[in-house]
Amino acid sequence: MNWLGFDVPARLSQIGGYMIQGLINGVTGMLGALKSTIVNAASSVANWFKEKLGIHSPSRVFAGLGGFVMAGLDQGLAANASGPLARITDLSGQMTRALAVGAGGVAIATASPLAAQVPASALEATAAAPAPIQQATYNITINASGGNAQDIAEQVREAIEQIERERRGRGFADE
Numbered sequence: 001m002n003w004l005g006f007d008v009p010a011r012l013s014q015i016g017g018y019m020i021q022g023l024i025n026g027v028t029g030m031l032g033a034l035k036s037t038i039v040n041a042a043s044s045v046a047n048w049f050k051e052k053l054g055i056h057s058p059s060r061v062f063a064g065l066g067g068f069v070m071a072g073l074d075q076g077l078a079a080n081a082s083g084p085l086a087r088i089t090d091l092s093g094q095m096t097r098a099l100a101v102g103a104g105g106v107a108i109a110t111a112s113p114l115a116a117q118v119p120a121s122a123l124e125a126t127a128a129a130p131a132p133i134q135q136a137t138y139n140i141t142i143n144a145s146g147g148n149a150q151d152i153a154e155q156v157r158e159a160i161e162q163i164e165r166e167r168r169g170r171g172f173a174d175e
Contacts, residue, residue, distance in 0.1 A: 055061050
């Protein structure tokens, strides 16, 4: 289209470009004024709060607010702890059952000779029905006639070692 001696679409496109460039120049040229206006408004609001609340030290106010934030966090954690704790309890139970099955039905022993053990019959347990873990029971008789605590402790240690040797001899060891 050529009206009045020039291409109208091309001319309108050029005018649109000038409008956009003018808008960009106007916005960027006024950024300083916009920033100044925002800073002044924020200062006015802060001063108003200080005056109304009788604040002389902003650091004390923010320290108080920080305390409120921490107290709120503490209350939120306390109010919602049951969910994560239940999940942890469930997970630990699943892990205990998996370890019992993964060890052929025998519980993994700790360094303590009083660690829980599983009877030999539990070795036939399947993954679908893990064997229950049973606590080892020790019956120890100590004759403490005039002995001191060190002597008693030695007798207990010797009795437990004897029981463990007997258990290993019957095939109940966790070797």
